[in-house]
Amino acid sequence: MIFEQRLHPAPVPSAIRDEALADPGFGKLFTDHMIVIDYDADQGGWHSASIGPREPIALDPAAAVLHYAQEIFEGMKVYKQADGSLALFRPERNAARLNASARRMAMPDLPEELFLEAVRKLVDIDRDWVPTIEGSSLYLRPFMFASEAFLGVRPARQYKFVVIASPAGAYFKGGAKPVRLWVSRDYVRAAPGGTGAAKTGGNYAASLVPQAEGIARGCDQVVFLDAVERRYVEELGGMNLFFVFADGRVVTPPLSGTILPGVTRDSLITLLREEGYSVSEEPYGIDDWRADATSGALSETFACGTAAVVTPVGTVMGPAGEFTIGGGETGSVTARMRELLLGIQLGTVADRHGWITRL
Template sequence: MQFETIPHPSPTSDEAREAAIADPGFGTVFTDHMVTIDYLESEGGWHSAQVCPRGPITLDPAASVLHYAQEIFEGMKAYAHADGGLALFRPEANAQRFNASARRMAMPELPEDMFLEAVRLAIETDAKWMPPIEGGSLYIRPFMFANEAFLGVRPARQYKFIVLLSAVGNYFKGGVNPVKIWVSQDYVRAAPGGTGAAKTGGNYAASLVPQAEAIAQGCDQVVFLDAVEKRWVEELGGMNLFFVRRDGSVITPPLTGTILPGITRDSLVAMLREEGLEVREEPYSITQWREEAESGELLECMACGTAAVVTPVGTVASPTGEFTIGAGGTGQITAKMRERLIGVQHGTIEDRHGWVTRIA
């Protein structure tokens, strides 16, 4: 498919852009352009691919996404390399997960090469928005939603795919410090047979109330337990978990359909095994978490995701009290995995797996 390029009539000035990316925070500074592709079942599927000025989207009030929430998205980053080039980390995995989400939400799949080309064009078009700061990157948000105007419960026949870019710094305002997390008692993120493995907005909307509860309790993030027994640790509101134990093993909750299959999670599994650690994907209970932390069997706990990369978990709190993992700081394995992963992404450490794709 050929992408039409529509020139921006009034792009951001160099001075305004440089001021915006000097300290961008996370998710509030957007670039000048976006990439769009339309889908219409009656016209044979995907068509009208464009690189165009970023701007408002016109939606009919009866657009299906507003009533039945057919919407999916991805989270990716472009990283600056020392030679001035830019690179993506495992973009093919994002394309594959995007289509897995589409299948679960009864939406059309986007050919992987089309997804990757849309992302590449977005980065090449707005590469000058890369923040020149430590931890800076271009956060990439590909997403798709149903925009057919109708009121009826069935899969829509019309969709729009868009790629947005945001200049970002570190996800947590305080930098890389151990986070305190709250164990949700009254809420769950996903249930068996639900949409937990899909990256769809409804999963995140459901996490907002318990996340607010966590913040009210003086915590940074919420951790969810399973929906059936309220016993097994699943994931945070937007990150997967790893438990580093004294016996040289690392446990991460298994992908049984209620947990998002994180690309950072999958990468860490491979990297930890390369360090000689035994990684087991198996259930880990909240009781085991507390007991192993208190006995010293649990040395470290780390959360991971595209936005925050690898983040140490220092303290876990709940209505029955709280416990600290290790000394409450950043453990050796957590620090090493974070350093290595960031090094691979930025091209300063050897990429042994072919995970990095240069695009500019």
């Protein structure tokens, strides 16, 4: 597909850009350009690809996304390599997951090669926005939404695929220090047969009230339990969980349709096994978590995701009280996995799996 290109008529001056990149924060600073590709079922599918200035998107008040929430997105990063080049980490997995989300939300597939080309083109034109401070990256947000104007409950026939980019520092203000989690007993993130395995905005909207409850109690994230028994740990509002035992076992909740299949999660399972750990995907109860942490049988817990990478969990709070894992410190396995994964992403550790795509 040919991309029409329109350069930004007034890009951010380099001096102002460089000053902003010295402390980009997360999700508040954006690059000059964006990608837009349109879909129309009556015009044969995807068409009219363009790269142009990042600007507001005109929407009809009856646009389907505003009424029936047909919307999906991805999150991925561009990493500055040791030699100064740029690279993506397993972008084909993001392309495949976008389509898996699209199918669940009754939206059209986007050809994976078109997804990857769109990402490449945006990075190429805004490559000066990749920050260089330690722990930073250029966060990419590809997303798709229903743009057809109609009021009726059926899949839309028109969509837009958009890619924007945001220079990013650490996801948590405290960096990689152990975080505090709040266990939600009154709310669930997803139920069997629902949209939990899709990366769609409604799942995150459902997490906002319990997330606010946790923040009010001094916590960083919320832990969701299964919707049926309210017993088994599933995931955080935006990250997967791993449990490390003193005997060398590692457990992570299974993908049962209610948990997002994280790219970072999948990568860590591979790396942990290569490091000699026995990794199993099995249910793990909240009461077991408390008991094992108290007895010392459980030595570490860490959360993972594209934005936060690998983050240690220090304390877990909930209506039944709180407990601490591993003395509230970062464990050796957590530290090793963070170091290893970041090393691969930054090009300082050998990529034995072909996970890095150079740009």
